[in-house]
Amino acid sequence: MNVIEASNLVKRFGNLEAVRGVSFTVREGEIFGFLGPNGAGKTTAINILCTLLYPTAGEAKVNGYDVVKECSKVRQSIGLIFQESTLDDYLTAEQNLRFHGYAYAVPRDVLESRLKELLEMVELWDRRKAKIRTYSGGMKRRLEIARGLLHRPRVLFLDEPTLGLDPQTRRRIWDYIRDLRKRENLTIFMTTHYMDEAENCDRVAIIDYGRIVVMDTLEALKDGVGGDVISVRTEDNDEAMRLLVGQYKLTPSMRNGVISFTVPRGEEFLPGFVSGFPVPISSVGLARPTLEDVFLQVTGRSIREQEADPMHDMKQMVRGRGRGR
Amino acid sequence: MVNFFRSVRVIAHREFLRFIQDKPRLFSSFSMPLIFLVIFGAGFSRLIGQIIPDVDYIQFMYPGILCMPILMTSVMSGVSVVWDREFGFLKEVLVSPLNRSGVLAGKAAGAGIIALIQGSIMLAVAPFLNVAVGPRTVLTLIPLILILSFALSALGLLIGARMRSQQGFQLLMQLVIFPMLFLSGIFFPVAQVARWLEVLSKLNPVTYGIDAIRQAFLGAEVAGVTVFGHTMGILESALVVAMVGAVFLTGAIWVFNRRD
Numbered sequence: 001m002n003v004i005e006a007s008n009l010v011k012r013f014g015n016l017e018a019v020r021g022v023s024f025t026v027r028e029g030e031i032f033g034f035l036g037p038n039g040a041g042k043t044t045a046i047n048i049l050c051t052l053l054y055p056t057a058g059e060a061k062v063n064g065y066d067v068v069k070e071c072s073k074v075r076q077s078i079g080l081i082f083q084e085s086t087l088d089d090y091l092t093a094e095q096n097l098r099f100h101g102y103a104y105a106v107p108r109d110v111l112e113s114r115l116k117e118l119l120e121m122v123e124l125w126d127r128r129k130a131k132i133r134t135y136s137g138g139m140k141r142r143l144e145i146a147r148g149l150l151h152r153p154r155v156l157f158l159d160e161p162t163l164g165l166d167p168q169t170r171r172r173i174w175d176y177i178r179d180l181r182k183r184e185n186l187t188i189f190m191t192t193h194y195m196d197e198a199e200n201c202d203r204v205a206i207i208d209y210g211r212i213v214v215m216d217t218l219e220a221l222k223d224g225v226g227g228d229v230i231s232v233r234t235e236d237n238d239e240a241m242r243l244l245v246g247q248y249k250l251t252p253s254m255r256n257g258v259i260s261f262t263v264p265r266g267e268e269f270l271p272g273f274v275s276g277f278p279v280p281i282s283s284v285g286l287a288r289p290t291l292e293d294v295f296l297q298v299t300g301r302s303i304r305e306q307e308a309d310p311m312h313d314m315k316q317m318v319r320g321r322g323r324g325r
Numbered sequence: 326m327v328n329f330f331r332s333v334r335v336i337a338h339r340e341f342l343r344f345i346q347d348k349p350r351l352f353s354s355f356s357m358p359l360i361f362l363v364i365f366g367a368g369f370s371r372l373i374g375q376i377i378p379d380v381d382y383i384q385f386m387y388p389g390i391l392c393m394p395i396l397m398t399s400v401m402s403g404v405s406v407v408w409d410r411e412f413g414f415l416k417e418v419l420v421s422p423l424n425r426s427g428v429l430a431g432k433a434a435g436a437g438i439i440a441l442i443q444g445s446i447m448l449a450v451a452p453f454l455n456v457a458v459g460p461r462t463v464l465t466l467i468p469l470i471l472i473l474s475f476a477l478s479a480l481g482l483l484i485g486a487r488m489r490s491q492q493g494f495q496l497l498m499q500l501v502i503f504p505m506l507f508l509s510g511i512f513f514p515v516a517q518v519a520r521w522l523e524v525l526s527k528l529n530p531v532t533y534g535i536d537a538i539r540q541a542f543l544g545a546e547v548a549g550v551t552v553f554g555h556t557m558g559i560l561e562s563a564l565v566v567a568m569v570g571a572v573f574l575t576g577a578i579w580v581f582n583r584r585d
Contacts, residue, residue, distance in 0.1 A: 050420050072328075076422040086413035090343050102335040103421040 001028045003155050003187040004049065008058035011044050018044040020210035021058065026189055026203075028154075031181065033201035034191040035291065041210040042191035043083065046159050049189070050080055063154055076104065079148035083160045085140045087132045093119070093143050094128040097150060104151035111150075118146040122176060138169035145176060149184070156180075158190040162197060174200055195291045204291070206298055213298045218291070225289040225297055228266030230273075231258050233283040240279045255302060262289065262297075332427025333434050336418075340402060340435025344442075354443060358393035362386070362450070365512065376514060380543055383454050388539040389511030391447040392473065395440040396509075396531060399474040400502055402436040403481020403577075407488045426578045433478040433574065440474035441467065456542055465541040465559065472563050473534035476570025482577035509535050514549045527552065530569040537562035 004026040011019040019041045026032040034042045047053040049060055051071040059066065065073040087096050094115070101111040119125040122142035132140065141161070148156055161177070162170040178200070180186055190201070198204050198218075205215035214221065234240040240259060244252045252261035263269045266286045274284060287293075296302055344351065366383040376385040409415040418428055444466065451458045484497060508522070509531040515523050526532050527550065536550045537559045550557045557565070 052416070052420060072422045072424075075420055078420075080420050082413065082416060084413050086415075086417040088339070088343070088414045088417075089412060090346060091339070095342060099335065099339055100417070100421070102331070102338070103418070103423050105331065105422075 002026065003028050003030075004032075004060070004062050004189060006045075006049070006058070006060040009045065009048060009055050009060055010057040011041075011048060011053060012056045018210055019048070019055075022207070022210070022212055023058075024205055024212065024215060026155075026187060028187050029181070029185050030203060031177075031188040031190070031201045033198050033204045034189075034207050035193070035195070035198040035204050035295070036191075036207035037193055040193075040207045042193075042207055043159055044210075045207075046157055046189070046191055050078055050157055051075055076151070077154050079151070079153035079156045081141070081144045081148050081156070081158045081161055083163055085132075085144065087140060087144065087147075089132045092129050092131055093124055093135075096132065096143065097147055100147045100150050106151050114150055114152075118149055121179075122146045138165050138173075141165060141169070141173060142176070145173065149180065149186075152184070153186075155187045155189060158188065160192055161190060162192075162194070170197070195295070198291050206295055208299045214294070221291070221294045222289045225293050226262045227264035227289070229260055229262050229287045229289055229293050230266055230270065231260040231285045231287070232281055233258055234277075235280045235282060240277075243278060253296065253300075260293075260296075262293070328422070328424045329427040329430075332423040332425075333431040335423065336428050336431025337435035337438060340432060341438055344435075344439045354394040354398050355446065357397075358390045358447070359450075361393070362390045366454075377546060380547060384456055384543065385514070385539075385547070386512060387451065387454050387456055388542045389509065389535045391444060391450075392470075392509075392531075392535050392538060393506065393511070394443045394447065395470060395474050396477055396506060397502060398439055398443060399436040399477035400481040400484075400505075402439065403432060403478040403483070404485040404488070404494070404497065406432070406482060406485040407491060407494075411490060425581055429479075429482050429574065429578055429581060432482060433475050433570075436478035436481075437471045437474045440470050444470045451542075458542070462541055466538065469534065469538050469541060469559070469563055472567050472570065473531070473538070476530055476534070476566045476573065479570045479573035479577060483573045483580070486577050486580035505529055505531050508532070510549060511535060516549050516551065530566050533557065533562035533565045537566075 002025045004024075006025070007023045009019055009022045010017070022041075022045060024032075034045060036042055044053065048055050049062055049067060051067050051074050054068060059068070061067065062074045063077040065071075065077070067074050088099070091099070097115050097119070098111070101115070106114065116125065119128055122145060124139060124143055124146070127135075127139070132143070135143065145161075156177075158177075162173055165173070174197075177188065181188060190197075192198050201218065203215070203217050204221060205212045206221075207213065214224075216224070232240070237254060237257060237259060241252055241254060244250045244259070244261060250261045250263070252259050254260075270284065270286060274281060292302065362383070365386060370382045373382040375381050406415060409418070419425075448458060448463075480501075484501065508526045508529045510526055515526040515532060515536075518526075532550060536548060536557060539547050539549075540559050540562075545558065548556050548558065550562065
């Protein structure tokens with residue numbers, strides 16, 4: 001059964017086309033992720049699905065309810081954890097959860113037991129009477145996860161769930177999320193620009209400039225890269241590139257002085273390659289493909305390069321303008 | 326409809342919790358009116374003498390002073406949606422199944438509860454100023470304070486509905502709250518000042534609220550707002566404030582319900 005169905009979603013803000021015709025479905029119990037650089041349209045897409053924004057065109061259903069026409073039913077059936085904290089800093093953890101319980105009309109007796117269960121799960125039961133102001137970033141995020149689950153939603157939306165958290169806290173939060181999925185048969189829709197975080201998904205859609213570039217299971221995406229990734233540093237990279245394309249019939253790419261290309265069965269390929277390559281090699285590496293490689297292959301860029309690119313937003317704006325309205 | 330009332334209750338409850346937990350705000354809301362009362366009272370009282378027979382300046386001023394913390398807290402509780410937006414909490418409210426009109430009405434209702442608490446604290450000063458407070462006065466005051474606070478928080482909501490940051494806050498203080506405060510007949514009878522000042526005061530809805538509250542304390546003789554030759558009674562003034570408030574709230578709901 002499909003819990004989320006989106007078809008041809010488009011969202012324009014003035015001249016900027018943030019989401020450009022995105023279609024996908026998410027099955028019940030699945031962890032589905034949107035992976036892409038900042039500004040790719042991930043948050044806009046999530047905001048449409050959780051009824052904070054109207055789509056400019058296209059339609060979407062969550063739990064079978066239309067996100068435009070049946071927004072209050074959608075809202076009742078989903079849980080959300082946003083990039084930034086949405087807790088009331090001046091209230092205690094318990095008061096924040098109670099507010100949520102009242103807002104979603106959770107029956108009072110259920111609320112009490114659920115409150116305890118969830119606060120114990122995220123290990124904040126002892127701190128329930130403390131004001132949120134005194135919480136660390138990791139504690140806030142854990143509390144938000146507990147809050148998002150209080151009304152037993154069928155889908156949990158996570159927008160960059162571990163943004164700005166330290167690796168230890170990130171690992172812990174993912175332990176909770178995986179545990180939850182097992183216990184409550186939750187469907188999870190998440191966005192991230194962390195490659196390692198996307199490794200937690202069953203299926204990933206890589207999104208770039210408002211479009212889904214590729215969408216598949218993690219394994220299929222990695223297999224699609226075409227084997228193992230070889231990276232070499234040589235004394236004459238330009239010459240090496242030329243040879244790799246011409247003689248070896250490969251499609252190498254170069255960044256930061258490192259040439260990388262993919263070959264099937266890299267460990268068998270390497271010995272012959274190193275001894276026979278005409279240009280002197282200064283270093284060589286072999287790696288199983290990662291999502292980073294998938295991203296590089298389908299977009300032609302590294303996700304990190306793009307984030308550091310200050311022209312990115314401007315380019316996107318110019319593109320938007322060029323398309324006219 | 327059930328959802329509407331639940332939304333009002335949930336939001337009003339949260340506003341109340343925040344108010345009682347924020348002790349500095351609670352105390353600071355009384356400091357300015359009390360300072361005004363002491364300084365203005367001691368300073369001008371002898372100079373001015375009796376405003377009308379048997380009502381000296383401090384007695385004249387007191388009902389308005391009682392409204393001052395209510396006025397400021399109510400406008401601010403409406404404008405506090407800007408804080409909620411900036412610190413993210415508004416998103417929690419907007420994605421919840423709560424009814425949006427109910428959310429705004431809940432903000433106004435919360436302001437009303439807080440206003441009643443402030444009003445009763447300010448009442449404690451009355452005996453020291455020879456202002457009589459009988460049960461009848463209190464019973465009249467309750468609806469009047471609720472209506473005034475409702476209208477002002479609705480105004481705050483309307484202002485806050487599209488404000489994206491706290492930067493406009495200083496401007497708001499200077500262009501809205503202070504003029505409303507000083508042009509409301511708290512410090513002078515609106516009929517006895519320069520014509521332009523009188524006109525501005527009569528355009529200010531707060532003037533009607535304060536005049537009604539003053540009449541509740543000191544009797545119909547102090548009624549000081551005449552519109553087209555008609556002297557406004559308590560009921561008429563209350564009606565004016567309530568209607569203006571309803572217009573503000575409708576406007577705020579309209580702005581809030583627009584989604585991008």
